[in-house]
Amino acid sequence: MTALAFTRTTGDRLPAAEREAILADPGFGNSFTDHMVSIAWTAEDGWHDAQVLPYGPLQVDPASSVLHYGQEIFEGLKAYRHPDGSIATFRAEANARRLNTSAVRLALPELPVEHFLAAVRELLTIDADWVPSGADQSLYLRPFMIADESFLGVRAAQRARFLIIASPAGAYFTGGVKPVSIWLSRDLARAGRGGTGAAKCGGNYASSLLPTRIAAANGCAQVLFCDSATEDTIDELGGMNLFLVRSDGTLLTPRINGNILDGITRSSLIQLAKDRGHAVEERDITVTEWREGVADGTIVEAFACGTAAVITPIQRLIGEDGLSIDFGDGAPGDLTMSLREELTGIQFGTRPDPHGWLQTLAPVEAAGAAR
């Protein structure tokens, strides 16, 4: 694979004082760094025109296929500031590979893993000052790919664009990790058998928004989807995978069944739990099993996981027909919290990285310098 040559165009940078003010309290997804990366693709020429350019609006033709048929995929990963000042990413090549799995399903072009990783490095190098150093803070990277051929016919586009933008992220839980209530959506599904549930595509999120609004109206932070065929087998949350913990220390999580997203946080937690000697069962799990297990004391913890929040403890599952499964005391589970601490410790460079999951960026000499 020949390396792509990136053209670097620096623009106005936000004054350091304003950047520091944002980094002091970034929230999530509110602010964006000074630059972005763009790589163009055409069926004729393949991937070309790799650029680092000032962050800003895209010129998109109103007939672009992405605007009409939703031919779009994305990824999410974080860059962490380590205690020695270096910047590290976590399993970025897994995101690169998953982008390609999504690309195949959405009939978009696959991006060589090396191009993905080079694009991440380019953006982190030029916007290194945007990687915050506060507790639990990180720089969230959002790679995505859109079909941008101007054509209203329905077929896979012959033109696409891959981009990465970046947004500083604060601690997900301010004032301590707090268990949440989640809403079981039986009637409305995010994905169905043979659909795009296993791809990270915008369409899956679009279909989760109404059920999420219903969840919020019922006092819930998140929505849990069932397999649309059985209405009892659990799939996942709108944007996070699910785990249950048994009293004997066994972890249960829905198997990768073609409907759910193969989360990198999920697979990392499975590995860390196995390293500690816990059994992990990846299989079909039902709401009935969850309800009965909590009632008879064999299921003692539940949590959701994903890159943005890492691990979110679940306090209650509620739904229509009076469904209410409640762990009771309102404190996050012990295994939930210790897995969370271990994984974040690896990511933030305060614990050893036995599986070689981190990629550390070479120290950045002149961040923001144009060449």
Ligand SMILES: *Cc1c(COP(=O)(O)O)cnc(C)c1O
């Ligand atoms: C991104 C995502 C996840 C979590 O994946 P991570 O790689 O752990 O961030 C889970 N479910 C859905 C639907 C997702 O889009």
